[in-house]
Amino acid sequence: VDKELGLWLATVPATPQQRRRTFALIAALFVASCATAPFAKIRLWESPGFIPTVQAIIFVTALITAALLLTQFSLARSRALLVLANAYLFTAVIVSVHTLTFPGAFAPGGLLGAGLQTTGWLYVIWHFAFPAAVIVYALVDRTPVRASTRSVVGGSVAAVIALAVGILWFLTAADDIVPAVFVDRRTYSPTALYLGAVDTLVGAAALGLLLRRGGSVLDQWLAISLAATTVELAMSSFFSAARFDVGWFAIRIFSVVSSTVVLLALLTETTRLYAKHSIALRALHRERANKLLSAQAATAAIAHEIRQPLTAISLNGSAGLVYLQRDPADLGEVRESFETIVEDCRRMSGVIEGVCSLFRIGDLAGQPIDMNEIIAEVIGMQQYQLARAKAETHRELMAGLPLVRGHRAQLQEVVANLVNNAIEAMEATSDRDRVLRLKTQLRGRDAIAVEIQDTGPGIDPKRLGEIFDAFVTTKPQGTGLGLAICRMIIDHHGGELTASSDGKSGAQFEVVLPVMRT
């Protein structure tokens, strides 16, 4: 199960479809930045409040992303995840410092003793550190960390915060020494262009590395995030000329996109993985319960059936002994006893074979069951599969449908199996709507019919007769036991399971069950 579903976002390999989506989104980002570029230098209004607002978003998302990635690290123990988590943590710390020191945001010259160059340099370092960390993430060896995760997490978090504080301290203390990135509070210096170009190159290198690797689902979203960072840096280096021009505002928007994308992916993919796992788990439980059930029933049936011949064998053996002990022994009677024993043994093995081949459900007492209710339960359980297959459900359930007598879990299994088959069949449908039609109605006076119809490719009419045989399957990954068991269950309920199809426009399965006698 683990291999099939993938345990962690960081290790689930991306599907070709996900990769195409990545390229499309990256292309969209480039188009958006190209469309903005000609207007980048247009001055807009000065709004210092914009920075705290936008960067508060970046701070919170980066912090949550870091926390989620650290959690994944502590479970998966991947060095790469640790690096990435700390890159986000560093971003969160640096962005908060950047906001506090931004001139005009909280104080005219910025807080924390900021000089003219402080914010500019913080921006350069922030945008250098993140892509650089992604390069490390992509290249670091994938062997799991052995040391205690608590001390590794604690140590790295402390180091990241210390690093950010150290950088801030250095920048404020050495404001006159560091190369100037701002000429005045609004205008970039030529040095800013070079530093921006370096950052852009690092970003592009990280992006290229991720795209070449193909890698995991996480890599895909990280690539989109880096693409946003790269266009942001290109915009800031080559197009935006000063604070508060169109380019400068665009930079902030790309910045938010870049910081949000991985978080959104983490949340949605985790939820999706969770749903997949819980569905798989439920299916497993149901299957196990059913297996147990048929094993119990088969055992009971065997026990019940072999007691008769076993009694006869035991009594005939005793009779044979009695005749042997007579003086003289009555060999004619002894022979008769032995012949009967042999015959009873043959009968007994026939019983065992019969029970095994049928998984016979001994005494099917059953309970009153509303098939409409069973359908509602199954649809409820398969909601996720239906949504994923983009299939519509049309229900025509007869009100006041008579009850049937039966075994709830087994009938549920039958309907679930048929619905599942229908959904799987429709995954191949692209030229028309995917519609799952469920219908209940009276069939004569003493029976009801449940129809399950799909708009999949249908079943070759020539094969309709054999699809209920055990081990015959039309699916690439099926055991073929599903429909055989379904038919067996319906047979035991005194009903009939049939299939019809024209081999083109879909298949229809019909379950007919006798109405419960009152």
Add this chain to the structure above:
Amino acid sequence: MSRYLAVVDDDTSTREAVAGLLHGCGFASRAFASASDFLASLTSRMPDCLITDLEMPDMSGLDLQRELLRRGLRIRTVVIAGHDSDSYRKQCRDLGAAAFLVKPVGRDALIAAIS
């Protein structure tokens, strides 16, 4: 007077095996495939002991016991059941059965129950 036993069982092989063993042990017996056949035979001869299967179609071992009580006939009755069940055991006792045996039945248990 030699004892006469009646065997009622819808399953041919069990019925014949019980009758065969009884014959070997020196008992005179007659076997019936259903409770109603047995009841019909009562007009000609009353058995000293009845050995009946519990689960039979139409008329079960319990039904047969009830019917005998209704007619006011007291016959020593041994019930043979397909599986053990406390509730059946109790019902049979309450209706006056002398023994409740569970298949597969051995010779000693059967002989002990009828004597």
